[in-house]
Amino acid sequence: MGQKINPLGFRLGTTQDHHAIWFSQPKNYSEGLQEDQKIRDCIKNYIQKNMKISSGVEGVACIQIQKRIDLIQVTIYMGFPKLLIEGRTRRIEELQLNIQKELNCVNRKLNIAITRIPNPYGNPNILAEFIAGQLKNRVSFRKAMKKAIELTEQADTKGIQVQIAGRIDGKEIARVEWIREGRVPLQTIRAKIDYCSYPVRTIYGVLGIKIWIFREEE
Numbered sequence: 001m002g003q004k005i006n007p008l009g010f011r012l013g014t015t016q017d018h019h020a021i022w023f024s025q026p027k028n029y030s031e032g033l034q035e036d037q038k039i040r041d042c043i044k045n046y047i048q049k050n051m052k053i054s055s056g057v058e059g060v061a062c063i064q065i066q067k068r069i070d071l072i073q074v075t076i077y078m079g080f081p082k083l084l085i086e087g088r089t090r091r092i093e094e095l096q097l098n099i100q101k102e103l104n105c106v107n108r109k110l111n112i113a114i115t116r117i118p119n120p121y122g123n124p125n126i127l128a129e130f131i132a133g134q135l136k137n138r139v140s141f142r143k144a145m146k147k148a149i150e151l152t153e154q155a156d157t158k159g160i161q162v163q164i165a166g167r168i169d170g171k172e173i174a175r176v177e178w179i180r181e182g183r184v185p186l187q188t189i190r191a192k193i194d195y196c197s198y199p200v201r202t203i204y205g206v207l208g209i210k211i212w213i214f215r216e217e218e
Helices: 026-050 090-103 124-136 143-155
Strands: 062-067 071-078 111-118 159-166 174-181 191-202 205-217
Touching: 026 062, 026 071, 026 090, 026 124, 062 124, 124 143, 124 159, 124 191, 124 205, 143 159, 143 174
Parallel strands: 071 111
Antiparallel strands: 062 071, 159 174, 159 205, 191 205
């Protein structure tokens, strides 16, 4: 079971919560889902286009969306919030305007909050962005994975598994390479495991990065 289902969906209601909190009628559900995706895409595109990111890591760990009848509350969890906090008022207002234009919401208020997460390299999304940046810069995939594990060990985790699939190093035949450090009990529901699947475009094609991080067990 641990290899056949998304680790986050497998643990919803026990150790994981939804990243989108809202209710709607069944006929309006698809519209609400598309609205969430537009918000997430708008935030990521704004950070990519307007921030000078030297390390190649955007630092967005999670985007949580809560909706009410007259309010949309968006909370951006970041490992490096300086990317948005520098010139905070202007940038957040500009981001709010971009989202409002994209959603064309007139009767609802939009609030954006930024929350810093401790130990950013203990988050799989930020770690996957780091590995993707290394692969784009022609760094050896083994070196990139070992460096990612070193960064995660500093974040006080109990185990990590990193997997890269595709035409690694430009080889003709696609393959899967992975490395594990510590325990990663995927079949235990009470185990708090963070997971992400991240595609990266290289000159050889698209590679898929998957990361499992085991934090603790309830």
